[in-house]
Amino acid sequence: MTKHTAPSPTRIRRAPALVAVFGGAGFIAVFVVAHLVQPTVDPSWQPPSELALGATGWVMTTAFLLLAAASVGLFLALTSQAVTWPGRIGLAAVLLAATGFVVAAIFPTDPATTPPGEMTLTGTLHSIGPVLADGIPIAAVILAVSLTRHSPQWRRVRWVLVLGAVLTVWAAVLLTVSLAVLMPETGRLGPDVPVGWQGRFLLAADAVWLAAVGGCALAIRRGAAPGASDISAPTLSGRAS
Secondary structure: OOOOOOOOHHHOOHHHHHHHHHHHHHHHHHHHHHHHOOOOOOOOOOOHHHHHOOOOOHHHHHHHHHHHHHHHHHHHHHHHHOOOHHHHHHHHHHHHHHHHHHHHHHOOOOOOOOOHHHOOHHHHHHOHHHHHHOHHHHHHHHHHHHHHHHOHHHHOOHHHHHHHHHHHHHHHHHHHHHHHHHOOOOOOOOOOOOOHHHHHHHHHHHHHHHHHHHHHHHHHHHHOOOOOOOOHHHHHHHHHO
C-alpha cells in the first residue's frame, strides 16, 4: 500500500482561502438582495436563475460570480492538501462547479415557462451550469474523507466537513427528488410545480460549504504558524462538535 505524507498546513494559501470565505458569505448577502430587487419573481416555483433576468438581473449575475470566485479560491487554497487521487478528484469537482457558476452567470436562463422547443441558445447553455455546479456536493463528500484521512489537523475539524457534506448532498437530493416527483409530463415548470425553494436551498448550502471549508483552512493554517499555540485547532474541533 502506498503511504502518503501528511500535507503541511503551512502550505495552505491564505488569500484564496479568504476568497472562499468572503465569496461564500457574500453570495448569501447578494442572493437576498437579488430577491428584494425582483419582487415579481415567485421563489416558491421560479428557479433562482430567473432573478438574473430583467433590469436588475445583474445582482443575481454577481451572486453567481461570487460562487465561482469562492470555488476557485477553495481550489487554490487546498491544492497542497490533496495528496491522494481521491483528494485531487474532489478538488477537480470544485473547479468543475466553478465553471458551472460562470456559465450560469454568462448565459442568462430562459423563463421557466418557455416550451422546450422554443429555448434560446443562451438558455440552453445556461442549463449546463447547474449540472456542473453539482460538483460541490460530490467534492464535499470526497474531501471530507480524503482530507481527514491523511491529515491530523484536518481531522480536528472533521465534523465541519462531515456536516457540510451532509448539508450539500441533502440539498441536492431534495431538489432532484422534488423535480422527479412534481415535474409534469410536459417538462415545464409552473406555479403547480413548487421546486423554487429547493433550488435556493441548494445554492445556499453550496455557499455555506465553501465558506466553512475556507474558514477551516484558515484556522488550520493559523494554528500551524510559527509561534502559534496548538490550542486553536482543538478549540475549533470543540466548536464544530
